[in-house]
Amino acid sequence: MEQLLHYVWRHKMFPPTDLFTSDGKSVEVIDVGLHNRNAGPDFFNAKVKIDGTLWVGNVEIHDKSHEWYVHGHDHDSAYNNVVLHVVGEIDRDVITCDGKFLPQLQIDVPQVVRDNYEELMKTDEYPPCYRLIPSLSKLTIHSWMAALQTERLEQKTVAIEARVARANGSWEAGYFVTLARNYGFGINGDAFEAWAHSIPLSAVDHHRDDLFQIEAIFMGQAGLLELDRVPEHYQKDALNEGYFARLRNEYQYLAHKFSLKPMDSTMWRFMRLRPQNFPHIRISQLANLYYSRRAGLRNLLECKTVDDLREVLRTSVTPYWETHYTFGSTSCKTEKNLTKGSLNLLMINTAIPMLFAYGRHKSDESLCDRAFDLLEQLSAENNYITRLWQQCGLEARNAGDSQALIQLKKEYCDKKDCLRCRIGYEYLKSKK
Numbered sequence: 001m002e003q004l005l006h007y008v009w010r011h012k013m014f015p016p017t018d019l020f021t022s023d024g025k026s027v028e029v030i031d032v033g034l035h036n037r038n039a040g041p042d043f044f045n046a047k048v049k050i051d052g053t054l055w056v057g058n059v060e061i062h063d064k065s066h067e068w069y070v071h072g073h074d075h076d077s078a079y080n081n082v083v084l085h086v087v088g089e090i091d092r093d094v095i096t097c098d099g100k101f102l103p104q105l106q107i108d109v110p111q112v113v114r115d116n117y118e119e120l121m122k123t124d125e126y127p128p129c130y131r132l133i134p135s136l137s138k139l140t141i142h143s144w145m146a147a148l149q150t151e152r153l154e155q156k157t158v159a160i161e162a163r164v165a166r167a168n169g170s171w172e173a174g175y176f177v178t179l180a181r182n183y184g185f186g187i188n189g190d191a192f193e194a195w196a197h198s199i200p201l202s203a204v205d206h207h208r209d210d211l212f213q214i215e216a217i218f219m220g221q222a223g224l225l226e227l228d229r230v231p232e233h234y235q236k237d238a239l240n241e242g243y244f245a246r247l248r249n250e251y252q253y254l255a256h257k258f259s260l261k262p263m264d265s266t267m268w269r270f271m272r273l274r275p276q277n278f279p280h281i282r283i284s285q286l287a288n289l290y291y292s293r294r295a296g297l298r299n300l301l302e303c304k305t306v307d308d309l310r311e312v313l314r315t316s317v318t319p320y321w322e323t324h325y326t327f328g329s330t331s332c333k334t335e336k337n338l339t340k341g342s343l344n345l346l347m348i349n350t351a352i353p354m355l356f357a358y359g360r361h362k363s364d365e366s367l368c369d370r371a372f373d374l375l376e377q378l379s380a381e382n383n384y385i386t387r388l389w390q391q392c393g394l395e396a397r398n399a400g401d402s403q404a405l406i407q408l409k410k411e412y413c414d415k416k417d418c419l420r421c422r423i424g425y426e427y428l429k430s431k432k
Contacts, residue, residue: 002063004109005088007419010035014107021103022090025051033059040078048084050103057083068094116428120418127413129427134393144422148404156353173201175297175354182349183282191267195222203258215287220251223265230327238328243320275325289315306377309347348399375400385409
């Protein structure tokens with residue numbers, strides 16, 4: 001129950017008076033300190049009065065006193081600045097690395113908090129706090145949703161920064177990889193990211209005026225120009241049509257010129273995919289977008305409205321794919337544009353996080369503010385997560401809200417991390 005002790009200490013859910021150390025000295029908690037989630041003492045810079053003397057330092061928390069030794073704190077100088085050991089049960093004295101006896105304070109987890117916590121952990125219904133949600137104040141909901149929205153953008157920023165780092169610090173390449181990943185629309189996200197990292201954009205730029213060559217490099221690097229990747233019953237038709245052979249020959253020439261090596265094509269998934277989401281279609285759309293020169297970071301940074309974003313992301317397939325979903329398999333002719341729903345997802349998961357991440361990189365708050373504004377302008381996502389929250393009384397009014405609710409489920413509910421959730425906080429202290 002150490003997590004609950006952390007929670008009780010952080011929120012001061014203990015009597016403000018009549019607190020005493022194990023040796024009978026009075027304790028007054030002025031400031032519980034800053035919660036530390038990394039290595040070292042649990043709370044930094046706490047302020048406590050012990051027997052009338054003010055101490056400023058760190059606080060360590062354990063279920064039982066002896067865990068101080070189990071965790072090796074008595075041999076770790078990082079714990080020499082601990083001024084108070086808070087425990088659920090005092091079962092022995094504790095000494096720091098420099099030989100100092102630590103004052104210890106025993107606190108109890110209130111029974112209502114303990115019961116509510118056990119209920120949250122044991123309830124299989126999603127979310128387990130559903131009964132409380134309708135009674136929460138609008139201010140509580142609004143402030144938590146705003147924090148979750150920011151948290152989700154910051155989480156995506158970390159992922160974008162990792163892609164930029166892998167691209168040798170190129171934000172242009174990092175944007176391309178992020179865009180490509182989200183063209184996977186979930187099931188092929190990892191494959192698209194691996195594919196995008198395999199494409200040397202500096203080499204492709206030499207052929208940017210030739211859409212056929214761009215598509216040859218894009219399809220070739222995806223491993224889709226290997227004949228055994230064409231279903232056997234379509235191989236003959238694919239060769240007879242000529243387009244597959246022309247692309248393959250062009251790719252072989254360009255691969256030799258730029259020392260290209262295709263990705264592992266077995267990464268691509270086709271099961272349970274609608275044909276319009278096949279990798280061939282998405283890669284052709286990306287080739288067309290790249291050829292149009294609207295896919296660059298500079299174009300994105302110039303976007304002020306949702307309509308601007310839609311314009312820079314709008315694309316369709318090249319002519320061959322208007323009548324195909326895979327090589328050799330013909331279909332009714334259609335332009336196969338990105339749907340409005342797909343464009344919205346690309347804005348939510350690519351364009352807007354990229355604006356936010358680049359704004360953080362450049363310390364440009366206007367870009368970060370624009371990211372939040374654009375999320376508020378976009379319609380909320382309609383998926384099983386937002387529908388579940390709607391049933392509980394939390395309705396998403398815009399994309400910012402739906403992103404917050406997705407963050408809430410994935411990072412708190414799914415992980416049973418109720419102690420960090422503001423709704424969980426209200427639930428824990430509630431009385432039935």
